[in-house]
Amino acid sequence: MDHDEFKGGDGRFPATRWSVITAVRGEDGAERERALDTLCEAYWKPVYKYVRLRWNRAAPDAQDLTQGFFAEMLERELLKRFDARKSRLRTYLRLCVDSFVMNEDKAAHRQKRGGDVQHLALDFAGAEEELSSGTIDAAAIASPESLEEFFETEWVRSLFALAVEDLRALCAERARERDFQLFEAYDLGDDGEISYAQLAQQYGIAVGDVTNALAWARREFRKFALDRLRAMCGSDDEFRRETKTAFGWNTA
Amino acid sequence: MSAESVPKHPMRHLSDKAITRLRSGAELADLNGTRYRLIGQVARGGMGVVYAAEDQLLQRRVALKVLDVSGSEGELANRLMREARVLALLEHPGIVPVHEVGTLADGSVFYTMKFVEGKRLDQHIESVDSTPDRLRIFVRICDAVAFAHDRGVLHRDLKPANVMVGPFGEVLVMDWGLAKILADVSGAEPNRDGDSIPRLPADGNDGNSSGTLHGRVMGTPGYMSPEQASGKIELMDARSDIFSLGAILRYLLTERLPAGPSSQRARALDAICAKACALEREDRYAAVQDLAADVSRYLDGLAVSAHRESIFDKLARFYRQYRFFIWLIAAYLLMRVLLIVVVKH
Numbered sequence: 001m002d003h004d005e006f007k008g009g010d011g012r013f014p015a016t017r018w019s020v021i022t023a024v025r026g027e028d029g030a031e032r033e034r035a036l037d038t039l040c041e042a043y044w045k046p047v048y049k050y051v052r053l054r055w056n057r058a059a060p061d062a063q064d065l066t067q068g069f070f071a072e073m074l075e076r077e078l079l080k081r082f083d084a085r086k087s088r089l090r091t092y093l094r095l096c097v098d099s100f101v102m103n104e105d106k107a108a109h110r111q112k113r114g115g116d117v118q119h120l121a122l123d124f125a126g127a128e129e130e131l132s133s134g135t136i137d138a139a140a141i142a143s144p145e146s147l148e149e150f151f152e153t154e155w156v157r158s159l160f161a162l163a164v165e166d167l168r169a170l171c172a173e174r175a176r177e178r179d180f181q182l183f184e185a186y187d188l189g190d191d192g193e194i195s196y197a198q199l200a201q202q203y204g205i206a207v208g209d210v211t212n213a214l215a216w217a218r219r220e221f222r223k224f225a226l227d228r229l230r231a232m233c234g235s236d237d238e239f240r241r242e243t244k245t246a247f248g249w250n251t252a
Numbered sequence: 253m254s255a256e257s258v259p260k261h262p263m264r265h266l267s268d269k270a271i272t273r274l275r276s277g278a279e280l281a282d283l284n285g286t287r288y289r290l291i292g293q294v295a296r297g298g299m300g301v302v303y304a305a306e307d308q309l310l311q312r313r314v315a316l317k318v319l320d321v322s323g324s325e326g327e328l329a330n331r332l333m334r335e336a337r338v339l340a341l342l343e344h345p346g347i348v349p350v351h352e353v354g355t356l357a358d359g360s361v362f363y364t365m366k367f368v369e370g371k372r373l374d375q376h377i378e379s380v381d382s383t384p385d386r387l388r389i390f391v392r393i394c395d396a397v398a399f400a401h402d403r404g405v406l407h408r409d410l411k412p413a414n415v416m417v418g419p420f421g422e423v424l425v426m427d428w429g430l431a432k433i434l435a436d437v438s439g440a441e442p443n444r445d446g447d448s449i450p451r452l453p454a455d456g457n458d459g460n461s462s463g464t465l466h467g468r469v470m471g472t473p474g475y476m477s478p479e480q481a482s483g484k485i486e487l488m489d490a491r492s493d494i495f496s497l498g499a500i501l502r503y504l505l506t507e508r509l510p511a512g513p514s515s516q517r518a519r520a521l522d523a524i525c526a527k528a529c530a531l532e533r534e535d536r537y538a539a540v541q542d543l544a545a546d547v548s549r550y551l552d553g554l555a556v557s558a559h560r561e562s563i564f565d566k567l568a569r570f571y572r573q574y575r576f577f578i579w580l581i582a583a584y585l586l587m588r589v590l591l592i593v594v595v596k597h
Contacts, residue, residue, distance in 0.1 A: 130265045160274055161266050187277055188270045215282055219357065222278040236327060248275045 021089070021234040024079040038231055039079075040070050042162060046154035047097055048127050054147055055101050063124045069100050084234025088242060094151050156246050163225035164188065170220060178203065182210055183217035281318045285357050288316060288364065299328060299429050304367060307351075314351060318362035329361045331429055336363035338405055338431045346396025348416075348424050368424055373500075374412035377507060386504040387547050392423040394497060394544035400425075401490045401540055406432040408488065410496035411475040412503055432488065475499045478531055491533040494543055498528025498536075501547070520550055523559035 023035035047069060051062040073079065073096070082092050171180035182199055196214075200207045229246060233239040266274070281303060283290050288305040294315060295302045305316040317335075319328055339350035353363040370376070373389070380386050393415055397407060407414075408430040416424045477495035479487040502525045505518075524546050530536045537543040546556045553573040555561055561569065571578060 126265065157266050157271060160271060161264050164264055164266070187273045188264070188266065190267050190269055212284075214277075215284060218274075218277040219282045221274065225278070240328070247278055 045158045166224035179213040182213045313367040314364040315367045335429045344399045368416045370418035373415035376417040396425040398540040404434045411472045491536045520559045527558040
């Protein structure tokens with residue numbers, strides 16, 4: 001795969017064809033930082049939850065390890081060693097986390113991060129809340145396959161959550177807050193089923209408007225998710241495989 | 253890395269239910285701005301999704317194939333576009349006709365084609381118990397592939413799942429996504445009958461334009477020729493498709509067939525399969541027409557070119573072909589003999 005295919009882009013959202021893998025290997029320091037930000041944004045929660053459950057660590061310890069892992073990724077330039085032909089980025093990062101935690105244990109000299117390393121502002125409290133919401137069964141993720149599956153599920157959750165935030169920002173920018181509210185109520189709500197007609201009545205609009213708003217929001221959501229995904233893949237092939245995984249598309 | 257990288261708005265926790273809903277919402281193609289209305293998903297392949305849609309202008313059902321990732325650039329979009337152009341080039345009753353190519357609102361490339369109601373060959377043959385009926389289907393597959401070869405197009409992914417059999421017995425070769433253009437002729441040139449044949453520019457041996465790089469294996473194991481399976485795409489020609497057709501023939505002769513042909517007849521069919529699926533290209537049929545002709549000859553009770561018959565085989569075939577007349581003559585002769593015997597006594 002020729003990484004030159006991916007071109008850099010500016011703006012709030014990752015532009016199509018922009019890749020963290022290319023950026024992190026590039027000479028441009030600002031681009032490198034942006035690449036690591038993008039990666040950290042999508043992966044910190046899966047990494048944190050994974051350390052909590054796979055390595056059975058208490059919350060403060062897992063927080064420390066998560067911070068440490070991303071600091072190490074930056075210090076040791078782990079992404080430069082990633083080979084898209086050999087594995088998916090997601091699998092590579094998970095194995096890096098395993099290796100990092102084991103090394104930290106072996107050396108037994110882990111120091112509290114925070115002195116010479118800049119802390120990331122990560123919402124650990126939110127992640128803890130998700131872990132304790134009862135949706136994750138730690139006992140069910142004992143095997144290596146289920147660990148991979150768990151990491152994958154959390155990665156999809158994180159990716160989709162970021163795409164939802166992108167959509168929220170876009171709606172605010174274009175004064176389409178109502179469309180986001182409709183999307184939130186219909187596609188993200190957990191309080192039972194709600195029909196298009198009920199939504200139309202609730203917002204005092206036609207059912208057709210609800211249909212159009214939801215179609216637009218889903219299209220934009222999909223676009224954001226794919227853009228973020230594309231940015232975090234090392235090749236077109238990986239992007240296709242990861243898209244299928246993220247959206248649950250199984251080929252015949 | 254900076255602390256500012258974290259979104260100011262706390263990231264929302266999405267439940268499993270929300271993830272499922274987001275996935276199903278994102279899965280359906282957005283046909284806004286087109287003349288089509290989505291009916292439902294029909295199939296998902298390696299490259300994209302096929303939907304049933306209604307053409308609201310012509311008020312008919314069509315099949316709409318769209319890439320599962322958006323974008324009108326890149327290898328996949330080119331391949332889909334190319335597939336549509338190949339289909340447009342191949343106007344034949346055995347090849348599904350394409351109606352329109354376009355881009356959806358999200359930038360995904362799509363094309364529409366005839367909606368084929370029917371079953372895939374691997375599902376259809378469950379209801380076909382007779383070997384001759386299966387062979388007639390096979391000959392029709394060969395007709396479509398032979399036509400494509402005549403137009404300079406290799407299919408490269410022939411298998412039972414890529415053949416549809418309609419409710420009225422129509423046989424259609426589908427999924428030309430891996431097709432390769434062989435003829436290096438642009439514009440039009442006359443065919444054997446003097447008609448003008450439109451052609452697409454040929455793919456180079458690097459195969460970039462159709463997304464096939466040397467050493468990269470694309471196709472279906474079990475139906476791929478050895479040269480295709482080993483990624484030697486520069487060696488692929490019509491005989492590679494003939495290998496796949498041989499594998500389909502073998503499948504038709506063995507899969508869920510209640511009573512196979514007699515051993516002597518099976519030898520002729522085995523020989524046809526073996527010749528079509530020969531490891532060396534030079535040992536296979538030179539053209540699909542030759543393969544189809546051999547199968548047709550078999551159906552007509554004639555000798556096949558792939559199988560050298562012994563004198564006993566020839567006699568047995570002669571007997572099978574003319575057994576009615578043989579028995580008629582034998583009965584006549586017997587009656588004559590009996591008559592002579594009776595008269596003498």
